[in-house]
Amino acid sequence: MATRTESQGRCSLCGASFSKRQIARHLSECAYPEGRNVAAVVQLRVDAPGTPFWLDVDVKANAPLRDLDDFLRNIWLECCGHLSSFEVGSTSYVVLMDDDFFGPARDERSMNARVSASLPPEGSLFAYEYDYGSTTHLRLKVVAHRMAPSRRESVRLLARNDDPVWTCTECEKTATALCAYCFQEGDAFFCEAHAGEHNCGEEAITPVVNSPRMGVCGYTGGV
Ligand SMILES: [Zn+2]
Ligand SMILES: [Zn+2]
Numbered sequence: 001m002a003t004r005t006e007s008q009g010r011c012s013l014c015g016a017s018f019s020k021r022q023i024a025r026h027l028s029e030c031a032y033p034e035g036r037n038v039a040a041v042v043q044l045r046v047d048a049p050g051t052p053f054w055l056d057v058d059v060k061a062n063a064p065l066r067d068l069d070d071f072l073r074n075i076w077l078e079c080c081g082h083l084s085s086f087e088v089g090s091t092s093y094v095v096l097m098d099d100d101f102f103g104p105a106r107d108e109r110s111m112n113a114r115v116s117a118s119l120p121p122e123g124s125l126f127a128y129e130y131d132y133g134s135t136t137h138l139r140l141k142v143v144a145h146r147m148a149p150s151r152r153e154s155v156r157l158l159a160r161n162d163d164p165v166w167t168c169t170e171c172e173k174t175a176t177a178l179c180a181y182c183f184q185e186g187d188a189f190f191c192e193a194h195a196g197e198h199n200c201g202e203e204a205i206t207p208v209v210n211s212p213r214m215g216v217c218g219y220t221g222g223v
């Protein structure tokens with residue numbers, strides 16, 4: 001997927017624009033102003049490998065992993081309530097079902113586990129999967145353990161990639177939609193006019209959204 005704005009993003013706190021690479025340094029000051037830091041948090045970089053989509057967030061160390069799952073679903077993923085899991089080393093963190101007679105499988109734990117007790121050390125990677133059928137794979141990196149200003153929510157958005165600009169496959173105008181069927185095979189972006197003329201029919205056309213779930217399972221954007 002090639003775009004013109006791949007590596008630029010915006011600080012959610014002050015609105016300033018930075019490259020994906022430079023924004024970490026900015027956040028270390030903007031998000032953690034001296035003298036105001038009272039809550040233990042874990043700062044994360046979330047990537048959707050092979051796409052231009054990324055997020056910087058921090059999550060309270062004493063929050064359950066479930067809160068991070070909720071956050072990712074709300075901003076990027078939720079289409080119809082699929083299962084999801086975090087993969088940390090050989091351990092899977094999932095939402096355990098009450099009626100699971102045999103109990104959790106080996107190496108499976110509940111997403112009720114606290115962030116501080118489940119995430120790997122600073123500098124380490126772990127993974128997240130949403131939907132075991134048409135899976136969206138995310139790669140997460142523990143950037144740093146920090147103290148942050150107090151706030152109510154468990155997960156705070158620090159930065160996000162700018163809306164990628166896609167061009168219509170037929171005419172080079174900015175695309176507003178894509179074909180979910182053709183998208184699996186390659187670029188299938190369309191302007192409004194060409195989306196209407198596309199062979200696969202109306203039901204295959206989904207909107208361009210700022211999410212790695214774009215074009216999958218009828219996803220139409222975050223809440
Ligand atoms: Zn900032
Ligand atoms: Zn779905």
Ligand SMILES: [Zn+2]
Nearest residue numbers: 168171191194
């Ligand atoms: Zn067009």
Ligand SMILES: [Zn+2]
Nearest residue numbers: 179181182200
């Ligand atoms: Zn198509």
